[in-house]
Structure formats: C-alpha cells, structure tokens
Amino acid sequence: MDFLTSDWVAGRVPDAPIEDVIRAGIGIRTEGYTHQSVFYYPKTGGFQGITDGMAAKLDGIIHLNTPVQEVRKQGEGVSVNGEEFDLCVSTLPLTYNPRMFPDMPADVVKAMTELEYNGIASILVALDRPEHPDLSWIYLPHESQGPANRVTYMSNYATLNAPEGKTSLMAEVTFRGGEEFPGEQMEKDVLAGFVNAGIMKADEVLFTDRSTANHAYVVFDAMYAKRREVALGWLEGMGVTPLGRFGRFEYDNSDQCVIKARALAKTMLAKLE
Ligand SMILES: Cc1cc2nc3c(=O)[nH]c(=O)nc-3n(C[C@H](O)[C@H](O)[C@H](O)COP(=O)(O)OP(=O)(O)OC[C@H]3O[C@@H](n4cnc5c(N)ncnc54)[C@H](O)[C@@H]3O)c2cc1C
The missing domain is CATH 3.50.50.60 (FAD/NAD(P)-binding domain)
Known part of the structure; x- marks a missing residue:
C-alpha cells in the first residue's frame, strides 16, 4: 500500500484532552482511552x-x-x-x-x-496451563514476537471458554484482503513468536484451531x-x-x-x- 490517509485515526487514536496533558505533565495519573476498558461478554457460547x-x-x-x-x-x-x-x-x-x-x-x-481491505486469521491455542496473566489482550509490535499482531486471553473473558485447569488464547494475523491465508507455516511462526515473547511455553500447547475472515479491516x-x-x-x-x-x-x-x-x-x- 503506497498511500494511506489519516481517516483511520478518527475515533481510534484517542484525543489528548488538554486537561489530561497538563495533569500528566505534573505527574498526575490520567485514565486515557477508556472506551474498551470495561465490557460485557457472554458466559457461554463466546462472542x-x-x-x-x-x-x-x-x-x-x-x-x-x-x-x-x-x-x-x-x-x-x-x-x-x-x-x-x-x-x-x-x-x-x-x-x-x-x-x-x-x-x-x-x-x-x-x-x-x-x-481496499485486510483479512484476518484467528488462531485459537488451547493450553495446558491453569491461568493467564490478569489481562484481556496485548499487542505484539516487534518482529521477534512473530507475525501475530495481537493476542487475546480468551479464557479470561469467560471461565467456561476453557475446561477447569486449562486456558486458551487467540492470535490474530492480518493479511491482504481477498488473498488466501498463508498456510501451516504461518501458524508455526505464530506459536514460535509467542514462545519467544514469553507468552507461553511450547510444551503447553494442547491443540490449535483456525478460522479466517475475508473482511476484517478497512484500508x-x-x-x-x-x-x-x-x-x-x-x-x-x-x-x-x-x-x-x-x-x-x-x-x-x-x-x-x-x-x-x-x-x-x-x-x-x-x-x-
Ligand atoms: C478477529 C476479529 C476481532 C474482532 N474483535 C472485536 C472486538 O474485540 N470488539 C468489537 O466490538 N468488535 C470486534 N471485531 C469487529 C466486529 O466483529 C465487527 O465490527 C462486526 O462483526 C461487524 O458487524 P456487521 O454486522 O457489520 O458485519 P458482519 O458481522 O461481518 O456480518 C456480515 C454478514 O454477511 C454475511 N454475508 C456475506 N455475504 C453474504 C451473502 N451473499 N448472503 C448472505 N449473507 C452474506 C456474512 O456471512 C456475515 O455473517 C472484530 C473482528 C474480527 C474479524
């Protein structure tokens, strides 16, 4: 993609209210982007x-x-x-x-x-691990963390998202809209990136599952x-x-x-x- 406009910023990159800038400048903690900090999620059946x-x-x-x-x-x-x-x-x-x-x-x-649009592959990873850190999701900007751009701790959203004593997480990998998912190797690279990033250990993986969505992000x-x-x-x-x-x-x-x-x-x- 050679030309991107700034249209995507609206509503996505938070405004910095002047009051917050002043508060932060003198060391007072501010709440920041609260839009997604609290949400409801179904107890069963996932999203x-x-x-x-x-x-x-x-x-x-x-x-x-x-x-x-x-x-x-x-x-x-x-x-x-x-x-x-x-x-x-x-x-x-x-x-x-x-x-x-x-x-x-x-x-x-x-x-x-x-x-123009981007597609996405969502790779679910079932883990033999009793708990995750107390987080909903984290972004993975570094190359050493593999091709996934985000990891979401699915079993933190609802306890029934994994059997007792086990956990699950989801990796998201974006690719150009209309193209096929790059394949098995991509999934291996995602898992290797997670191990490298300290998100999980290779021997904790019980199984993986994958689904792709043709339309995920507007370009x-x-x-x-x-x-x-x-x-x-x-x-x-x-x-x-x-x-x-x-x-x-x-x-x-x-x-x-x-x-x-x-x-x-x-x-x-x-x-x-
Ligand atoms: C991986 C991923 C993570 C996301 N995470 C979040 C999140 O954490 N929070 C959040 O709020 N949003 C999230 N979103 C965005 C959210 O899923 C979308 O904004 C929302 O689903 C859009 O709803 P919609 O009804 O516009 O379209 P869709 O839900 O895409 O519905 C369009 C429907 O049209 C159907 N369709 C296509 N062609 C035909 C046809 N010819 N005949 C009949 N039906 C057809 C498709 O099968 C689909 O069911 C995420 C999206 C993805 C892909």
Whole structure:
C-alpha cells in the first residue's frame, strides 16, 4: 500500500484532552482511552452467543443460511432472490455487491471492487496451563514476537471458554484482503513468536484451531473516500440502505454496529407508520 490517509485515526487514536496533558505533565495519573476498558461478554457460547441470543428471539421471522444472490429495484421496494420487500438493509461487504446487482453500472462495479481491505486469521491455542496473566489482550509490535499482531486471553473473558485447569488464547494475523491465508507455516511462526515473547511455553500447547475472515479491516487508502461515496450513493438510489462495518466500509466495532442498527430500525419503523 503506497498511500494511506489519516481517516483511520478518527475515533481510534484517542484525543489528548488538554486537561489530561497538563495533569500528566505534573505527574498526575490520567485514565486515557477508556472506551474498551470495561465490557460485557457472554458466559457461554463466546462472542457468537450475542448474535445467537438475538436470533433466538426472532425465530421464524429471520431466515438464516440464505445467501443473497440477486437484488433488483422493484417499484418502490426491492426484490431479493425474487422475493419483494418494502425496505431493504444490506450489511454484506460492498465488495460482494457487484455480483448480486445485475444492472450495476461499470463505474460503480469498479468503485466497489477496488475498495481496499485486510483479512484476518484467528488462531485459537488451547493450553495446558491453569491461568493467564490478569489481562484481556496485548499487542505484539516487534518482529521477534512473530507475525501475530495481537493476542487475546480468551479464557479470561469467560471461565467456561476453557475446561477447569486449562486456558486458551487467540492470535490474530492480518493479511491482504481477498488473498488466501498463508498456510501451516504461518501458524508455526505464530506459536514460535509467542514462545519467544514469553507468552507461553511450547510444551503447553494442547491443540490449535483456525478460522479466517475475508473482511476484517478497512484500508484507508487515497481513493477510499471517493470509491465509498460512489458505492453508497448508488446503493441508496437502488432503495438499499447500507449498514455495518463492511456494508458501509466504516471502521466500526460491534458496539457501534449495534447502536447504528438500532437507530436505523427506529427511523425505518417510523417511516412505515
Ligand atoms: C478477529 C476479529 C476481532 C474482532 N474483535 C472485536 C472486538 O474485540 N470488539 C468489537 O466490538 N468488535 C470486534 N471485531 C469487529 C466486529 O466483529 C465487527 O465490527 C462486526 O462483526 C461487524 O458487524 P456487521 O454486522 O457489520 O458485519 P458482519 O458481522 O461481518 O456480518 C456480515 C454478514 O454477511 C454475511 N454475508 C456475506 N455475504 C453474504 C451473502 N451473499 N448472503 C448472505 N449473507 C452474506 C456474512 O456471512 C456475515 O455473517 C472484530 C473482528 C474480527 C474479524
């Protein structure tokens, strides 16, 4: 990537309020970036437990495991896979849209497919170790710590995330969006990096598991704002309201996605009244 803009900084790199700067300058400790310091986490089912909980209350109303294949404007509404709807919200990554909208103009296809993003591999490591340090996660900026950029102490989040007397952690490795995970060797390098960084011992590893997400991080290159504007403008013109991290190509965490979804639901319900 040759050109990155500073757009990613907004909301991610904390502002330094002048009061905090003055306090810190005379040696008074300040709280800093508190946004993620306290959070709730499901006792069982991991992070998936949150969406499973929501889905359970919507049984019979929502369709799961139903890939969106074709979307068309249909009068005042929208047709999805041939079924007509009054309102349509899309949280699908914008880069997937060109293959679903048969009549998309070439310039919009180009804008959507050229949006840049990074993928991620999450490697879960089960450990024969009774406890972790009292931490949620740490970042690993040094080369000697291996290719993972973050380690998250999963069994600290919920005790049921590991059997009694054992612990688990997760390594995250980012790679260029649309590319395949680099493979087995990468996983070995991650574990070696953790041993090198003193995070775990090699003989503590019971097993590993791995999953990859194609879309993990928005890349704010020089063309990002223009491509996104074209993509969102066209979708809205088709009667489709984009929402979510890659539905809008915004660097939102899940809490912000839920807040925005609730606000949108309120506006849409008001429209239907
Ligand atoms: C490794 C990792 C760690 C993270 N850690 C945190 C964290 O600690 N805290 C936090 O708040 N956030 C975290 N996030 C971010 C958080 O997961 C996202 O912000 C959030 O999931 C975005 O929600 P969404 O609904 O916009 O999109 P998604 O959850 O990505 O939902 C989009 C859905 O669209 C589906 N889809 C794609 N194509 C089709 C199709 N053709 N038809 C039907 N469905 C389709 C996908 O399967 C997916 O389920 C993390 C993300 C990753 C990858």
